[in-house]
Amino acid sequence: MVRVLIDTDVILDFFFDRQPFSEHAAEIFSLCERKEIKGFITPVILSNVYYLLRQGAKHEKVIEKLSGLISIVEILTIDKGVIKMALASAFKDFEDALQNYSAEMSGEIDLILTRNIKDYKNSLLSVYTPESYCELRLNR
Secondary structure, rough: OEEEEOOHHHHHHHOOOOHHHHHHHHHHHHHHOOOEEEEEOHHHHHHHHHHHOOOOOOOOHHHHHHHHOOEEEEEOOOOHHHHHHHOOOOOOEEEHHHHHHHHHHHHHOEEEEEOOHHHHOOOOOOOOOHHHHHHHOOOO
């Protein structure tokens, strides 16, 4: 089973129904629900999603959405080693570096799903947009 880190933007595309991206984001979560892929997020992703959803919804509603999310994905660890690697990295965005090194150091992730592929140009992992990943699956 392919194990994927799902970046914040993909989750927000789904929750905010951001067109035209939400369709492929929904497909990624559907694949997770059907256990055709194994999805992962980090605590930073969860925190960022909470913060952004909370701008337009009550705490209880946001918690309900996040509880649904974590029922179909796993949470990677961010520890001191991940933070040190992120701080010393060539990544331009510290948050992306945290996500990347959490995924790399876990040894569990096959690829990263994000709409911001250029943000992960320094990753050792394969990086796809949800759209390109869904197309790749169809062509197998």
